[in-house]
Amino acid sequence: MNKLKIRYLPLAIVFLGIVLATVVIPFAFGKEETSNRTVIKTTTDFTPKPPAAAGKHALLIAIQDYDSGKTGFHSLKGPANDIQLIKGMLRERFGFQDGNFTILQDDQATHTNIESAFMILVQMVQPGDFVYIHYSGHGSQTADLNGDETSGKDQTWVSYGARASKEAHKDNYDVLDDEINAWLAALYAKTDQVVFVSDSCHSATVSKGFNLTRAIDDDDRPHILGQLPYTQLANHRGIRVGAARDDESAIEKRRDDGKYYGVFSWHWARNLQQTQTGDTWDHVFKRTYAQITDERGLGQQPQMEGDRQTQVLGGGFIAQPPTIAVMRITDDHQVELKAGSLAGVTEGSVYRLYNPQHPDPETLPSLTITNATTFISYGEPEPKGSFKVGDLVVEESHAYHFTPIKVTLEADFPNGEDQLLLQAIQTAFQTRSDETQPFPAYTLTDDPSNTDLRLHLLRPKHGQFIRAKANDPLPKSFPNQPPELWVLTPEQRLLAENLRIHFDNPARGVQLLQDNLNKLARIREIKGLQSRRGRKIPVTLQAHILSPVAFCQEGPNCLFLDGKFYRKANNYSLPEIQQLTLTSKQILTFTLRNEDKWVNYYCYILNIGPDGAIYSIFPLAEDRMEDPLVPARKTRELFEEQIGLVTELVGEETIKFITSRYPIDVKLLEQEAFQQRGGQLNQLERLLFGYAVHGERGSPMKRNDDWATGQVGFQVEE
Structure with missing residues (x-):
C-alpha cells in the first residue's frame, strides 16, 4: 500500500505531549512478552556517491540598518556578519566564485530590488544548477487576504523602507x-x-524589549499585494529552512571574535563548513538544531522541509541510516539523545558515532542506552568524553525485550545437497564473539509442533511449483535445482512472496535472511508499542474511502489525481476501520480532529504493509517538524492535502496512529520492504501474523498521560 505522493502545500517562510492508536489493516503479529533482551548487529553499507557538477548561484540578503528614525524599528547587529560568514563558507566549501554572488544589503534590499533579484536569478539558472538563498533580517506578519493561510496570517520579510511612509507602493x-x-x-x-x-522570526510578542530579536510587530494595514493570486509550490523540492518556529524568537549573539551573528546562521554555516562527503541536509540540520537548542533551550527551534536525504556536496539521494542527534552531555557524562522509546529506542541498544567516511567505523566511539524515556534516552559513552553536542549517532545493534520467536530449520535434502547450507544457517544463529546476535528475537528449535516460524530449504524445478499431491503445502524439490529458503507459517504456508530467498550464494542468502527476519521482529516491536489501558485518544481519526470513477465534479467529495477521478464516500471511526474490506486501487484518506480544549497534539499515521515495509503516511518525509501539529479544537482534512493510502497489495495492512504532545522523528520507525521478489502476503499469512509476530495489546508500558494507543485493521482484496 502506497501513500499519495502528490501534495499541494503553500510554503510558510518562517518555519515557525503523546497518544498512540494503532489501526491494523490485516497483517499483524501476539504473545505474552517478557523482558528477555536480544541484540541485532546492523550491517547495512551506506557508500556515498561522487558529487555532481553544476552551475552555482547565491542570493544573499542582509538588512541590518532599518532607519529607525523613519520606521521606529530597531536595527540589528548581525545580518552583515551573517552574509560574510555564509559567503566565505560557500566559497571555501562549495567552490563559489565572486561572479556567483548577488548580495543585497540595507538600502539595497527594498521590496522592488528583492523581487528583481529573484527574477534575474530565475532567468540565469539552468537545469541542474545549485542555488543558495539566505535572508538575515526582521520578519513579521500581516493579515492573510487571499485565504491561503489556515492561521489567517501571512509571514513576511521586513524589507528596507517598508512601513516608512503612507505611500501606496509595494516598497x-x-x-x-x-x-x-x-x-x-x-x-x-x-x-x-x-x-x-530565512534567519528571522515572525512573532514580535515572544520577546518584547529585546533588541537582538529578529522580529517586529505585525503590519495591521491590508497589504497592497495581499489579494493577488500566487503560484504555489506544488511539490516539496529543494531545501527550505527557518531559524525558529512561528511563536519563537530568532536572535543574534556576540561570538568570540567580538562580532554579532544570528544564532542560527552561526551554527548553520559552521556545520556546512565541516560537511563531509556523504552528509545530507538532514545531517546538517540535526547538528544545527541540537547546538541551537543546547544554547537557547526550546526558545528557538529551527525548522526544515524538503528533500532532506539529498547529499550536501552533490550526488543526489543515497541510502542513509536514520541518525539521532546528541542534545546534551549530563553532569555524570551520560549522553542525551533526542529520541526515546516512542521512536523505537530500547535500553541495551548500542549506537555509534556517525562518520560515513571513516576507514574503520567500528573504532569510532559508541554508547549503550541505559535509560529510554518516552521522548529522550540516555547512553553510557565508550570512551567517556568522546561525544559532544551536535554529534550524530546511528544504531549499531538493537536490543529487543520480548520472548524470542521460535524458529525451526528444515530441508528436503538434509544429508545431501542441503547439508552445508543447513550448517551455514545454523551457525549464523549463534552468538558472535562480540556477544551480538545476527538473529535477535529468534531462537532455533527442533520441535515443528511448537514453533512460530518455519524455515525450509527447497529446490523447485525451474521456478515451477510442482506438487506431488494437489493439497501438499510445499512443492517438490529436485537435487539439481538452485536452493531457496522459504519463510513459512507453522502450517507450512508461505509467509510472503518476497520471503522466498535465493540461496545459490550462501553468504548473500544468510544476509537476506537476517535482514528479513529482523524486519519481522521490528514489526512485532512497533505493533506492541501500546500506552496504558484506558488512556483516551485526544485526537479522533476518521477514515474515508476514495473510489475511482469515470468522472465527478471536483469539490469536497471528488479528487482528480494522476489523471483519474476519485469519489469520496462514507466516514469510518477508528474502531470501524477494522471492519473494512477495500479493493485494489481504492484510496483511504483521513480526517484528524483534536478534541482537547487546550492542548495541541502532533499526529503521526504509520503504515505497515503486506510486504513488511513501514513508512509514514502523515507527515511526509520532506515535511517540517511542525507540520503534523493539530491545534486544540482544530481539524485536519488530509483529503484536502491529498494525503492517503493507495491500496495496491492484497492482504492485511496495519496503520499505527500516534498522537503526541511533543514532536518525534518518525523516520526512526520506518523500514524498507522484505528483500527479494517484492510481492504480496499469502492469504493465509494471518496464521502467523495474528499468532506469532503481532505485538500483544495492552503489553506492559511506562505510565504516561501524554499518549495512548489503539489498534484496528482492514483487508484488501483483488
Whole structure:
C-alpha cells in the first residue's frame, strides 16, 4: 500500500505531549512478552556517491540598518556578519566564485530590488544548477487576504523602507511569503537544487524589549499585494529552512571574535563548513538544531522541509541510516539523545558515532542506552568524553525485550545437497564473539509442533511449483535445482512472496535472511508499542474511502489525481476501520480532529504493509517538524492535502496512529520492504501474523498521560 505522493502545500517562510492508536489493516503479529533482551548487529553499507557538477548561484540578503528614525524599528547587529560568514563558507566549501554572488544589503534590499533579484536569478539558472538563498533580517506578519493561510496570517520579510511612509507602493510594504513562494516555484521549475534559508522570526510578542530579536510587530494595514493570486509550490523540492518556529524568537549573539551573528546562521554555516562527503541536509540540520537548542533551550527551534536525504556536496539521494542527534552531555557524562522509546529506542541498544567516511567505523566511539524515556534516552559513552553536542549517532545493534520467536530449520535434502547450507544457517544463529546476535528475537528449535516460524530449504524445478499431491503445502524439490529458503507459517504456508530467498550464494542468502527476519521482529516491536489501558485518544481519526470513477465534479467529495477521478464516500471511526474490506486501487484518506480544549497534539499515521515495509503516511518525509501539529479544537482534512493510502497489495495492512504532545522523528520507525521478489502476503499469512509476530495489546508500558494507543485493521482484496 502506497501513500499519495502528490501534495499541494503553500510554503510558510518562517518555519515557525503523546497518544498512540494503532489501526491494523490485516497483517499483524501476539504473545505474552517478557523482558528477555536480544541484540541485532546492523550491517547495512551506506557508500556515498561522487558529487555532481553544476552551475552555482547565491542570493544573499542582509538588512541590518532599518532607519529607525523613519520606521521606529530597531536595527540589528548581525545580518552583515551573517552574509560574510555564509559567503566565505560557500566559497571555501562549495567552490563559489565572486561572479556567483548577488548580495543585497540595507538600502539595497527594498521590496522592488528583492523581487528583481529573484527574477534575474530565475532567468540565469539552468537545469541542474545549485542555488543558495539566505535572508538575515526582521520578519513579521500581516493579515492573510487571499485565504491561503489556515492561521489567517501571512509571514513576511521586513524589507528596507517598508512601513516608512503612507505611500501606496509595494516598497512601503513587507515582502509576503506568497510572493516568495511564487519566486521559489519559478526556480524549482528549472532546478531542484535550491536551498532557501530565512534567519528571522515572525512573532514580535515572544520577546518584547529585546533588541537582538529578529522580529517586529505585525503590519495591521491590508497589504497592497495581499489579494493577488500566487503560484504555489506544488511539490516539496529543494531545501527550505527557518531559524525558529512561528511563536519563537530568532536572535543574534556576540561570538568570540567580538562580532554579532544570528544564532542560527552561526551554527548553520559552521556545520556546512565541516560537511563531509556523504552528509545530507538532514545531517546538517540535526547538528544545527541540537547546538541551537543546547544554547537557547526550546526558545528557538529551527525548522526544515524538503528533500532532506539529498547529499550536501552533490550526488543526489543515497541510502542513509536514520541518525539521532546528541542534545546534551549530563553532569555524570551520560549522553542525551533526542529520541526515546516512542521512536523505537530500547535500553541495551548500542549506537555509534556517525562518520560515513571513516576507514574503520567500528573504532569510532559508541554508547549503550541505559535509560529510554518516552521522548529522550540516555547512553553510557565508550570512551567517556568522546561525544559532544551536535554529534550524530546511528544504531549499531538493537536490543529487543520480548520472548524470542521460535524458529525451526528444515530441508528436503538434509544429508545431501542441503547439508552445508543447513550448517551455514545454523551457525549464523549463534552468538558472535562480540556477544551480538545476527538473529535477535529468534531462537532455533527442533520441535515443528511448537514453533512460530518455519524455515525450509527447497529446490523447485525451474521456478515451477510442482506438487506431488494437489493439497501438499510445499512443492517438490529436485537435487539439481538452485536452493531457496522459504519463510513459512507453522502450517507450512508461505509467509510472503518476497520471503522466498535465493540461496545459490550462501553468504548473500544468510544476509537476506537476517535482514528479513529482523524486519519481522521490528514489526512485532512497533505493533506492541501500546500506552496504558484506558488512556483516551485526544485526537479522533476518521477514515474515508476514495473510489475511482469515470468522472465527478471536483469539490469536497471528488479528487482528480494522476489523471483519474476519485469519489469520496462514507466516514469510518477508528474502531470501524477494522471492519473494512477495500479493493485494489481504492484510496483511504483521513480526517484528524483534536478534541482537547487546550492542548495541541502532533499526529503521526504509520503504515505497515503486506510486504513488511513501514513508512509514514502523515507527515511526509520532506515535511517540517511542525507540520503534523493539530491545534486544540482544530481539524485536519488530509483529503484536502491529498494525503492517503493507495491500496495496491492484497492482504492485511496495519496503520499505527500516534498522537503526541511533543514532536518525534518518525523516520526512526520506518523500514524498507522484505528483500527479494517484492510481492504480496499469502492469504493465509494471518496464521502467523495474528499468532506469532503481532505485538500483544495492552503489553506492559511506562505510565504516561501524554499518549495512548489503539489498534484496528482492514483487508484488501483483488
